[in-house]
Amino acid sequence: MSAKKIVLTFPKDKIDKPIVYKLIKEFDLSFNILKASITPDQEGHMVLELDGDKAEIDKAIKHLKDEGVNVEFLSKEIKVNWDKCTQCGACVSICPTEALYIKDRQTMEVAFDPEKCIACELCIRPCPPRAIEVHF
Amino acid sequence: MAKTIQEINEKIKKGKAVVVTAEEIIGIVEQKGAAQAAKEVDVVTTGTFGPMCSSGAYLNFGHTRPKLKAGGGTATLNNVPAYTGWAAVDLYLGATAMPDDDPRNKIHPGEFAYGGGHVINDLVAGKDVRLQVEAYGTDCYPRKHLDTWINIKDLNEAVLFNSRNAYQNYNVAVNLSDKTIYTYLGTLKPKLGNANYCSAGQLSPLLNDPYYKTLGIGTRIWLGGGIGYIVWQGTQHNPHAPRGKSGVPKRGAGTLALIGDLKQMGPDWLKGVSLIGYGPSMAVGIGIPIPILNEEIVKYTAVKDEDIVAAVVDYSDAYPNAKADVLAEVNYAQLKSGSIELKGKQVPTSGLSSYKKALQIAEDLKTQIKQGEFLLTEKVADLPAGESAPRFKPLKERPVKEGK
């Protein structure tokens, strides 16, 4: 079993097709939609986490590509170095997915949910003590 | 019944003082009323932790053999320039200093990965730091070059000396323009994409003693994890700022100049920070105890986030161009809720000042006082307050005509 995060970009004419639905039907995979922005007549984006047999994942990705969907792997992993983090909260309003968020509004403690992170790296440089790291 | 600082200190020495944080006192005054709270509570502890650019340290690194005079020459610590315009082996290193070869904002926004604040953090962490000095040589100080590792434990003196800290309230920064801007209040997304504030609000030292009644020159404080003192009002100290409920300033107002032995401080409380597109700086931790001398003082310390109002300022135009425009006034309860409403839009908020660390500082100071390890001091002089205090004013430029 393995898990992979992928970013899908759908061309305009493919948006209304049930491409993602087919992933469950035809391949033995489970998936999590981490982010989706699909509006009619525009390119659509989706961040998926695929879980299942490695060979099945590869087949599913081939299928997506054959359908004209652009597939990119999220091989980067974002980590917060909590020893360096000063809990200022500057990253919270920068992060587009609320992966960085305030866990407790009483103490204003900052937390990180890697499940929601799309590795956009927008938070890296605005962090004053540079506590957020990109791992490859 | 009013109390004196001596009476409170006697209780502290016996381990009998009642000490609470500036957060805890809010509920106590609400429940029991100010009169009873003033009787029961002896000390309220405050805290703040955030980037404070007007910070730095002076060091005396000891004489070399033969002797060298850094004064009039140049010196760097880990490649960051330090000020040498003093006697032979004293240096001052400012938090915003950066290496001469740092590209600054040539590729905007600059990284500013390492600067004076980071050097101070390395020193405090006990790391070796490279000191390089170029001097011109005199009969009494003949040596011209020095390149050596130094360590804080070997220095004669290492003193944190900050000319402006602990701002009493601060602006909330937003960006009305249509491109991202990079400021000392963080990265501001276009068209009101976010709003950044920088104060510990109800925990902040000067917001708990708005007229500087208990704290002043000579007050012993918690500084950078060690002991420090208020030595003067900070630069730009401006007690004339407009005030709201209970005298709490609605704009940046009072400030403090602070001093303390760097050797006793800790790397968690003096952190080098890199403000993208702006420069390096240092986040400083400060905690100030407020002796509850009477009912009036306890009322001040019961100030809560809802009562503290700050000005929202556009950092794409009003701030850089020194215009007085204020977009809105919001309070810290709203700021800490995660979003504020501006021009009909929900704008996400972020702090630059760490409330969690401020709370840890207030708790640590509370523990030290309770255990009899930290005694309060009587101030030896007041900070400027009231009508007679000097006013903070802009520079009046008098252009210089060439050839005159």
Ligand code: SF4
């Ligand atoms: S990389 Fe992007 S999504 Fe992940 S935490 Fe940082 S800002 Fe949020």
Ligand code: SF4
């Ligand atoms: S910006 Fe950096 S230091 Fe501040 S809370 Fe986020 S990760 Fe921590």
